[in-house]
Amino acid sequence: MFDGNWNPIEMFKNNEMDTILRGHYWNYNKNKSYKEGQTTIGFIRIKSNENLWLLFHIGKITKDLNIQNGVGYEYETLTEYEKYFGRIIVRFKNKSQNMVRKAESVIDDCEIAQILPDIFDNDLFPGYDKVNITWSELSRVITKDTWKTALRNQKGVYLITDTTNGKMYVGSAYGDDMILNRWKSYLKNGNGGNKELKELEFKYIKDNFRYSILDIFKSTTDEKIIIERENWWKETLLSRKFGYNAN
Known part of the structure; x- marks a missing residue:
């Protein structure tokens, strides 16, 4: 069970x-x-x-x-x-x-x-406020149509949590394909180009990281608004002081 x-x-x-x-x-x-x-x-x-x-x-x-x-x-x-x-x-x-x-x-x-007509698969997108998945789950659902559609159509602020020590990383997505593109970068090497996350082994990230969404914005939202919100979350969650945010 x-x-x-x-x-x-x-x-x-x-x-x-x-x-x-x-x-x-x-x-x-x-x-x-x-x-x-x-x-x-x-x-x-x-x-x-x-x-x-x-x-x-x-x-x-x-x-x-x-x-x-x-x-x-x-x-x-x-x-x-x-x-x-x-x-x-x-x-x-x-x-x-x-x-x-x-x-x-x-x-x-x-x-x-x-x-069922085919092998069991319940990976429908649950809603932005209900996303809380492991790295392995992310690697699987990122190929599902409902997830791809949802993640590429919203700009947003997201959270990565290290389940071994509680450290957090706050990031934002507002470029092409928005959250979808940003999260795909974490599947390639685990760190997405982030300074503090580069210090960790890829296997460690695969075994211990979870991904969730803090805020979403329409695709037309000015990126300055998203960056301001990203900074607000960094201050609120103290992810610069105790987490993986370097700036």
């Missing part, structure tokens, strides 16, 4: 299936998850406040490795069901902390809510 920074639905959209399957076939300290010969069906909760789950895998246990607190099994994917992976959404209200359940105990409470 979710464990700290480990969010399976985001990992699914990023095609990080190896990590998800490791979790699916993990053995915990006290009880084994499966037995040889059993069929396993894997679901990911789509949102923490909803009872909707996405099918991501169906497999069969071929060998018990007798490993505790680690990946405990060898398995084979049941390929005849692969066409449904990432497409079937099940409605199920979970009432237990145990995430490994026998089908007979929950099957009557499961309902197929939807069979």
Whole structure:
């Protein structure tokens, strides 16, 4: 479901299936998850406040490795069901902390809510005031039509936050393609040409930075107004004194 920074639905959209399957076939300290010969069906909760789950895998246990607190099994994917992976959404209200359940105990409470025409993708632009994404999420959504349209049509002031130490960087965008173009520059090298961010390794930025939008302006807004607002945010958030803004 979710464990700290480990969010399976985001990992699914990023095609990080190896990590998800490791979790699916993990053995915990006290009880084994499966037995040889059993069929396993894997679901990911789509949102923490909803009872909707996405099918991501169906497999069969071929060998018990007798490993505790680690990946405990060898398995084979049941390929005849692969066409449904990432497409079937099940409605199920979970009432237990145990995430490994026998089908007979929950099957009557499961309902197929939807069979998607294609692989699950909910990357619609959420609104300027709701943007708060990681670097990896930014690298994915920047190619989506709704995001490209929204970001290239607004000038604005944005915020970059380092989640390890709370340091912030305030920037503005008002040139060609506006916010879209500015954020694309962060995907190339992580720093977008900014002095303080150049001191950081690209991998560090990928692992720890989040991107959000503080203010938006019409494309006709004079850039002096945007720069003034950018400076106001720098003063308010103290990003020059405690953050990554050099000026």
